[in-house]
Amino acid sequence: MKSLTLPLQPQDVLDLRVGDPVGLSGVMITARDAAHKWMVETFLQKTRPPQGDDQACYEALKPILRGGAIYHCGPVVAGLDSLDYRFVAAGPTTSTREEPYQAEVMAHFQARAVIGKGGMGQHTLAACQTVPFIYLHAIGGAAALIARTVTRVLSVYKLEFGVPEAMWVVEVKDFPAVVTMDAHGSSLHSEVEARSMEALARLIDLEPRTPKSA
Amino acid sequence: MQNLTEHFVELIRRTSTDLPADVEEALRAARERETPGSPARRALDAILENVELARRTATPICQDTGTPLFFIHHPAGWSTRQLREHIRGAVAEATARSYLRPNAVDSLSGRNSGNNLGDPSFPTLHFEETEGEALTADLILKGGGCENVGAQYALPHSGLRAGRDLEGVRRVVLDAVHQAQGQGCAPGVLGVAIGGDRGSSYLASKEVLLRRLDDTHPEPELAALESRLTEQANQLGIGPMGFGGETTVLGTKLTHRHRLPASFFVSVSYMCWANRRRRMTILHDQVSYG
Numbered sequence: 001m002k003s004l005t006l007p008l009q010p011q012d013v014l015d016l017r018v019g020d021p022v023g024l025s026g027v028m029i030t031a032r033d034a035a036h037k038w039m040v041e042t043f044l045q046k047t048r049p050p051q052g053d054d055q056a057c058y059e060a061l062k063p064i065l066r067g068g069a070i071y072h073c074g075p076v077v078a079g080l081d082s083l084d085y086r087f088v089a090a091g092p093t094t095s096t097r098e099e100p101y102q103a104e105v106m107a108h109f110q111a112r113a114v115i116g117k118g119g120m121g122q123h124t125l126a127a128c129q130t131v132p133f134i135y136l137h138a139i140g141g142a143a144a145l146i147a148r149t150v151t152r153v154l155s156v157y158k159l160e161f162g163v164p165e166a167m168w169v170v171e172v173k174d175f176p177a178v179v180t181m182d183a184h185g186s187s188l189h190s191e192v193e194a195r196s197m198e199a200l201a202r203l204i205d206l207e208p209r210t211p212k213s214a
Numbered sequence: 215m216q217n218l219t220e221h222f223v224e225l226i227r228r229t230s231t232d233l234p235a236d237v238e239e240a241l242r243a244a245r246e247r248e249t250p251g252s253p254a255r256r257a258l259d260a261i262l263e264n265v266e267l268a269r270r271t272a273t274p275i276c277q278d279t280g281t282p283l284f285f286i287h288h289p290a291g292w293s294t295r296q297l298r299e300h301i302r303g304a305v306a307e308a309t310a311r312s313y314l315r316p317n318a319v320d321s322l323s324g325r326n327s328g329n330n331l332g333d334p335s336f337p338t339l340h341f342e343e344t345e346g347e348a349l350t351a352d353l354i355l356k357g358g359g360c361e362n363v364g365a366q367y368a369l370p371h372s373g374l375r376a377g378r379d380l381e382g383v384r385r386v387v388l389d390a391v392h393q394a395q396g397q398g399c400a401p402g403v404l405g406v407a408i409g410g411d412r413g414s415s416y417l418a419s420k421e422v423l424l425r426r427l428d429d430t431h432p433e434p435e436l437a438a439l440e441s442r443l444t445e446q447a448n449q450l451g452i453g454p455m456g457f458g459g460e461t462t463v464l465g466t467k468l469t470h471r472h473r474l475p476a477s478f479f480v481s482v483s484y485m486c487w488a489n490r491r492r493r494m495t496i497l498h499d500q501v502s503y504g
Contacts (some may be wrong), residue, residue: 019253034324076277076315088312089268089277094359094397117359118397118456139257140359140399140455141488143277145264162326163316164277176260178253178457188253192458193395196450200392203446204374204385 003174007067008112013132016179018186022136023174027154028069028115029061032093034165035158036101044104057157057167064169065109069136072098072116074164075147085153087170089143092117095135103127119180119189128183135181137188149175215296221494221501222304222351223311226282228503229353229492230274230313233265236427237403237464237489241265244401244454244461254459261454261487272313276399276488278357279314282330282337283420285352287344294341298334305330305337314355340417348497352424360402360486363394366416369478378478380439383408383468384446390482391447391463396456399486401464403427404443407481410471419483422469424491431468440466454487464489 004012006026016022031039041048043058050058075090095102095116102114102124112133114120117140128134138146150170157167180188201207241262248255268275284301288294306329308314318332319325330337344350367386369378374389376382387406394402407418431437443466453459464487473479493504 021253021256074277074315076274076279076312078312089274089315091277093278094362096397117399118395137455137457139260139264140396141276141357141486142260142264143275144268144271144273145260147273147277148267161324162319162328164326178256180457188458189395189456192452192456195458196392196395196452199450200388203388203449206375 034161069113087150091143092138132183136177137180226308253457280355280357355490360398363398365390403485405483408470409473415481419481
């Protein structure tokens with residue numbers, strides 16, 4: 001297992017290849033559907049003016065995201081009443097929903113890692129090479145186990161999105177994941193999809209179709 | 215009628231934190247089939263460790279505690295209105311105790327209610343009156359990742375050359391598994407309904423997920439198709455988490471419903487490996503959990 005410490009440098013990312021197991025330590029941010037939509041509309045495309053504490057949140061997030069990691073995760077959090085937040089269960093959510101946003105978000109913030117499950121598409125894979133960054137796959141559903149690697153909840157932004165969709169700033173130690181999309185154009189997800197398409201075509205006697213992520 | 219709120223909280227706690235034994239056994243068997251040192255095997259090792267940890271510490275197996283789907287069978291004379299109140303109270307309490315993540319989001323405003331209570335259809339409750347004196351409450355917690363990869367096909371399907379017969383069913387089910395790749399948290403369980411209308415078909419495909427993984431369909435033709443579908447889904451090589459490997463599906467459960475002459479739906483509900491289902495039985499004052 002390769003140990004990685006956040007923030008990451010471009011060279012850290014370039015040294016990784018599909019299949020490498022990694023243990024991630026440092027500060028990362030959870031962000032999923034509502035958070036990506038908010039970031040892109042308010043600060044990248046600017047189709048929606050900043051409101052309330054938007055600008056303050058953005059300024060606070062920028063230094064954490066520079067070289068940092070975005071975790072597609074909607075945790076179960078205890079201590080909501082006492083504000084003594086604790087992650088109880090924190091596995092990854094499906095990443096493909098962020099495909100329309102991810103490449104631009106990573107380029108804008110110069111973030112170096114996305115963590116989720118299920119992989120992402122060609123647009124994100126291309127951006128992995130240019131930004132550069134990597135896609136890390138955590139074990140879907142292994143929520144109790146992964147929550148144990150969250151040593152502290154440092155702060156939370158946009159709690160009005162709801163507990164699952166807020167942006168939680170957490171410190172992790174040896175967070176387990178595997179590189180499934182690297183900065184050299186390789187995607188384990190594309191490979192598995194292409195191979196399984198051939199197997200499907202054999203099983204139901206069809207012409208293989210073009211994989212959907214191509 | 216006695217207040218059953220605390221019993222329902224306990225049902226939710228067990229469902230969320232303690233994976234059924236047959237599912238855990240199937241995961242252990244799947245682990246043995248994967249190549250030592252492969253990402254697939256490491257994923258199953260982490261999954262099994264997580265299952266044990268969640269049980270020991272009474273924390274949710276998966277952070278996505280899903281849509282709570284209740285199937286209640288009650289004797290004559292019970293009030294479904296009161297049962298609904300008890301269940302909704304239990305869902306809010308289980309959320310406060312972190313057995314459930316607040317998951318009810320208003321689709322127009324985007325606001326999360328914070329307690330898992332939404333309109334009357336969230337949580338989802340199905341009531342049916344039965345013979346006898348026992349009340350049974352089955353609960354499924356179905357996460358969003360696996361819900362998103364469910365699929366419904368209208369046969370005939372020319373692209374897949376699927377006609378209105380069991381061979382057509384086989385073709386579309388394998389297509390659904392291929393489309394899902396690892397996104398539904400493979401290795402999953404397939405709940406498949408043949409027939410019905412669009413709504414009843416999907417409901418049946420979820421209700422059939424209440425069956426144990428190690429049972430066999432009473433109709434030999436469907437029993438044979440269930441095992442064939444599991445075997446062939448695994449030949450796709452998608453594997454745990456979509457990392458590639460031997461086990462993509464832990465089991466397949468089929469059911470069938472009458473349909474209109476014009477319609478032949480096949481509905482596939484994909485259930486993630488965190489196949490959280492539990493039954494509570496109440497007979498007089500005795501409460502037991504299966």
